[in-house]
Amino acid sequence: MPRNKTLRILVAKPGLDGHDRGAKVVARALRDAGFEVVYTGLHQTPKMIVNAAIDEDVDAVSLSVLSGAHMYLFPEVIKLLRDQGASDIKVFGGGIIPDEDIKELEKQGVAKIFTPGATLESITTWVHENITSTKG
Amino acid sequence: MSKDVRDAFHRWEQEVLAPALSKKPEREQEFSTISNHPIERLYTPADVEGLDYQRDLGMPGEYPYTRGIHPTMYRGKLWTMRQFAGFGTAKDSNKRYHYLLSQGQTGLSVAFHMPTIMGYDSDHDRSRGEVGKTGVSIDTLDDMETLFQGIPLDKVTTSMTINAPATILFSMYLAVAKKQGVSWDHVGGTTQNDILKEYIAQKSWIYPPKPSMRLITDMMAFASQHVPRWNTISISGYHIREAGSTAVQELAFTLADGIGYVQAGIEAGMDVDEFAPRLSFFFNAHNDFFEEIAKYRAARRIWARTMKERFGAKNPKSMMCRFHTQTAGCSLTAQQPYNNIVRTSIQALAAVLGGTQSLHTNSLDETLALPTEEAVTIALRTQQIIAQESGVAATIDPFGGSYFVEKLTSEMEEKALRYIQQIEDMGGIIEAIEKGFPQKEIGNAAYLYQKQLESNEKIIVGINEYVETDEQPIPTMQLDPEVERIQIENVRRVKAKRDMAQVQKTLQTLEQAARGKDNVMPYIIDAVQSYASLGEICDVFREVFGEYHDPKWL
Numbered sequence: 001m002p003r004n005k006t007l008r009i010l011v012a013k014p015g016l017d018g019h020d021r022g023a024k025v026v027a028r029a030l031r032d033a034g035f036e037v038v039y040t041g042l043h044q045t046p047k048m049i050v051n052a053a054i055d056e057d058v059d060a061v062s063l064s065v066l067s068g069a070h071m072y073l074f075p076e077v078i079k080l081l082r083d084q085g086a087s088d089i090k091v092f093g094g095g096i097i098p099d100e101d102i103k104e105l106e107k108q109g110v111a112k113i114f115t116p117g118a119t120l121e122s123i124t125t126w127v128h129e130n131i132t133s134t135k136g
Numbered sequence: 137m138s139k140d141v142r143d144a145f146h147r148w149e150q151e152v153l154a155p156a157l158s159k160k161p162e163r164e165q166e167f168s169t170i171s172n173h174p175i176e177r178l179y180t181p182a183d184v185e186g187l188d189y190q191r192d193l194g195m196p197g198e199y200p201y202t203r204g205i206h207p208t209m210y211r212g213k214l215w216t217m218r219q220f221a222g223f224g225t226a227k228d229s230n231k232r233y234h235y236l237l238s239q240g241q242t243g244l245s246v247a248f249h250m251p252t253i254m255g256y257d258s259d260h261d262r263s264r265g266e267v268g269k270t271g272v273s274i275d276t277l278d279d280m281e282t283l284f285q286g287i288p289l290d291k292v293t294t295s296m297t298i299n300a301p302a303t304i305l306f307s308m309y310l311a312v313a314k315k316q317g318v319s320w321d322h323v324g325g326t327t328q329n330d331i332l333k334e335y336i337a338q339k340s341w342i343y344p345p346k347p348s349m350r351l352i353t354d355m356m357a358f359a360s361q362h363v364p365r366w367n368t369i370s371i372s373g374y375h376i377r378e379a380g381s382t383a384v385q386e387l388a389f390t391l392a393d394g395i396g397y398v399q400a401g402i403e404a405g406m407d408v409d410e411f412a413p414r415l416s417f418f419f420n421a422h423n424d425f426f427e428e429i430a431k432y433r434a435a436r437r438i439w440a441r442t443m444k445e446r447f448g449a450k451n452p453k454s455m456m457c458r459f460h461t462q463t464a465g466c467s468l469t470a471q472q473p474y475n476n477i478v479r480t481s482i483q484a485l486a487a488v489l490g491g492t493q494s495l496h497t498n499s500l501d502e503t504l505a506l507p508t509e510e511a512v513t514i515a516l517r518t519q520q521i522i523a524q525e526s527g528v529a530a531t532i533d534p535f536g537g538s539y540f541v542e543k544l545t546s547e548m549e550e551k552a553l554r555y556i557q558q559i560e561d562m563g564g565i566i567e568a569i570e571k572g573f574p575q576k577e578i579g580n581a582a583y584l585y586q587k588q589l590e591s592n593e594k595i596i597v598g599i600n601e602y603v604e605t606d607e608q609p610i611p612t613m614q615l616d617p618e619v620e621r622i623q624i625e626n627v628r629r630v631k632a633k634r635d636m637a638q639v640q641k642t643l644q645t646l647e648q649a650a651r652g653k654d655n656v657m658p659y660i661i662d663a664v665q666s667y668a669s670l671g672e673i674c675d676v677f678r679e680v681f682g683e684y685h686d687p688k689w690l
Contacts (some may be wrong), residue, residue, distance in 0.1 A: 016250035016266055018339025021380050021466075024579055025586050027690050041688040042339055043254070045262065067250050068506075068615070072265025098505055099609060116470040116503045117599050119590050 007131055008058040012040040012049045014077065017067035022094060026062065029120035030127065046076040053081065053089055060111075060131045063093035070097050070105065078109045088134045092126075094118060141181045153177075170424040170594065171382035171581075173547070179539035187542055192437065196532045200440035202433050202545070203533040204491040205456040210529035216494035217519045218295060218460065222247030222272035223506050224619045225626065226282035229272040233287060235509065239516060244287070245295040245496060247271035248305070255301050255342045255674030258623040268619035270506075271297075275627040276669045280308040281315065290318040294325040295370070295460070295494075300342035302329035303351050304673050307660040310363065324365035326416060326460070329355060330372045332393040332565055336574045338375035339686065342674060345566050347681035351656065352397065353404040356411040358657035367416040369397055370460060376574075377420035378466045380582020383427045384548055386420060388555035389574045391438055395556070396565035398447055408447045412454035419492075421483035422464040428483070429535055430544035432490030435459070438549055438556075461487035462496040468503045472598035473610055476500040481518050488522055489535055495519055505612040572689055579690070627669065634667040642666045643676055650680040 011027040013020055020042060031037045038056045040049060053061050061081075065073055074093065081087050087109075094114035097105070102113045111130060114123055167175045176183075187193070194200055197207030206212060219236055221244075222229045233244055248271040251263035257275045258267045267273050274280055284294075289312065298305045306327050313323045331348040334341045341348070352369065359366045373390035381389065394415065401411045417435065421428050439457035443449040463483035468476045477500050484497050497515040499507030507515070523529055535541040559568045568574060588594040595601045616622075642663040649659045663673050 016254045016256070016262065016340075017270070018334070018341075019378075020339060021378070021582050024690055025380075025583055028579075028583050029586075031690070037690070039688050039690055041686050043686075067266060068269035069250070069265035076265075096503060096505070098612060120586060121590060 005133065006034065006036050007060070007127070007133060008036040008038065008056065009127065009131070010038045010040065010049070010053050010056060010058040010061045012044055012052070012061060012063050013042045014044050014046060014049055014063055014065060014073040015067055015069045016043060017065070017069075018042050019066050020064070022066070023064035026064070026094070026120065026123060029124055030062075033124035033128070035124075035127065046073060046080055049077055050080040050084060050086070054084055054086055057135075058089060059134045060090040060092060060127070063091065063095075065093065065095040065097070068096070070095060071101060074105050074110050075108045090131055094123075138182050138185050145178075145180055145182060169383065169427040170422060170585075171384060171427060172584075173382075173384065173427060173544075173551075179543050181539060183539050183543040187546065192546075193536060193542075199444065199452065199455060201436040201456055203536050205436065205458055205493075209491065209532040210488070210523075211532070214523050214529060215488065215492055216243045216293070217241050217516060217523075218243040218245045218494045218496055219512060219516055220245040220247050220295075220297065220462065220496045221512070222249075223270075224268040224272065224615060225623050226272055226274065226279040228268070228616075228619075230283050230285050230287075232509075233283075236512070236516070237287070237292070239513060240520065241516060243293045243295065243494065246283070246297065248296070248298055249273045250340075252301070252305075252670060253298065253340045255671060255678075257669050257671035258620070258627050260671055265620075267623050268615065273619070273623045274305065274308070274670065275623070276630045276667050277308050277311055277664050278630045278667065279626065280305075280312050284309075284312050284316075288318070289313045289316055290322040295328075296325070297328045299328055299331050299334050299338075299340055300348065301670060301674055302327045303355050303657060303660050304664065304670050306355065306359075306366075307657065307664045310661060311665050320363045321365065323363055326367035326370050327355070328372060328418070329369045330393065330418075332396055332569065333372045333375055333390070335569045335684075336376060336389060336393070337379040337381075337578065341684045343677060343681040344684045345569065347677070349400045349566075350404075351677075353400050353406075354655045354657055356397075356401055356414070357404065357406060358655055359414065360406070360411050364414075366414065368411070368414050370416050370418045371397065372418040374418050374420045374462050376578060377422060377464065379578050380466075380585060381578040382581050383422065383424065383431050384551040385555065385574070385577055385581060387431050387435055387438075387548060388552035388559075389578075390417065390419070391435065391442070391552065392556050392559045392565045392568070392574075394439065395442060395446075398443070399564065402447070408443070408449050409451040409454050412443060412447070412449055413451055416493075417457055417459035419459050419461050419487075420464050421461050421487040421490075423467050423479060423483065425482060425486050426535075426541060426544060427548075428486040429490045430541055430548050432459070432461075432487070432492065433533075433541070433545045434549040434552060436491070437545070438552060458493050460494040460496070461490070461492040463487070463498045465498055465502060468498060468500075469596060469598050470503040471607065472604060473500050473504065475598055476503075477514060477518065480515060481522070484518055485522055485526070485528065488528055491533060501610060501612055504610070506615065508611065508613045572687060576689065630667055631669065638666040639663075639668045639672070643668055643672060646673065647676045647680060650677060
């Protein structure tokens, strides 16, 4: 069976916040850049996101957090992926996240955090260069 | 006269303009607003030929209120300077409110944290990581009492940015007033309570649209009888704009929401003049100076005409589009953040020249974190400088009669009316929302704008032009990491010491009211006074009304 090389990305909005402008704009840009994009919709718990990532067989998860809850939500998604034996699914994301928190999140396994002002091009380029297929 | 003007314009184009252009072309082929609305080189009396002063502008304080809703505007009373604030526990926010009032702020505006907005207590599993982050954590009446400690509710008006659980926070506020010995007819303020724009833009909903509308009409009916100075809904374009809409979309979808509430009130059996005087609006102030001013003027004209001609309102107050304005959070940059002071000043000036009744100016550091006290003070001072130093508050609607501003006002009105008609053709705003119409229009505008930034078609200083590479970070506010633990202890303590039998009794009668047709407000007030928590009351409604889930469009 030939493998489908198109990378699949789950774009997710974890937590209670509903501001989805960033998530949706990034999702559209990733789709226009040739990735397969699955969007979770709003108000997702880390568990819902990890289940969706596994069910949808994605190569990476992109989280958008603007509510200040990033220090709980990002690590929780990473932990649950690890618990499910799915730590080959990379986690990246963006939002209103201070520099010192970015350093800490990267230490905890977040592949990349984009902050306000990041261009869509910088995001799609990063995904091209850093996300590889999880399917062997 | 206008033929003379047209002749003169034509002559000028040929004799003066053409040679100038051939020597030096203009900077752009076409000019447009930030929302891509085309802007001409020059506006003359010929552009406002169709405008009838009495019919389309009128005097301030007179129909159709294009020039302002008050006969004296800021000569009589300045706008209310109302900074949106809230973080951490009720105790933390109470301290900030006392500070803001001591600095000359004239009204309060409460920001709630996400769990309160979404109807969960701080000790709920879904609240983890979110407690006190984007606003103040309010779980029970006990928190609300702390929040307004030392603040007399008959002297200060309060705006509360709360939507799905608005009836509950309003009930808590009334309960605090009662404890302070303030009678409800002396209580003034606003609940945002605009659920329609939540489905469209901000997306903090709990229940489906129809039962949500019932909660709103119950509150309108209750307040019109018992709390006559309360603005029951603040119909909000702010979040629509922040979600990426154009100025015209903000105008159109906000007024379409307003029409939806008026219809719902009438269908619930109220007379339009019974509740419409207490409807107020909330707009964004974005970067494009004249487009914003025209937007506010168009909003007043459209609303006045809609209320009078379509809904048959008789009370002039029902026809007045009173509004709060907040400068555009989405326009601020994390890069070179001090530039945000300048952006906010320009936006605030537009809001004032557009005739706003109250104003929030954003702080320079809000793309990084919650604002520091210093940043908030600069934001407040910005308003005070506009009010006291700039001279713009000395006369009414200073741009009235400007060929450009009048033309732009009329154009925005026409474009907005076209959208409103499209929504009517779908069956109204709820049907349009169910079809995803406003949501998709906004999503498309947001994506287009981002692409225009990336192709440098639109410029943001510090983002795609005048970029600095080695910026020094600025100090930001650090929240106490213990807030979540402290607030969970607070709510557990309150829950442990209440009379559980009383709590259960009030929740049960509330459930019966929700299932029937009674106005739910008195039952909610009983429940909050028994220290039933916000989450418990929302659970009653979740059980009766069900929960809303978003369609997963991109």
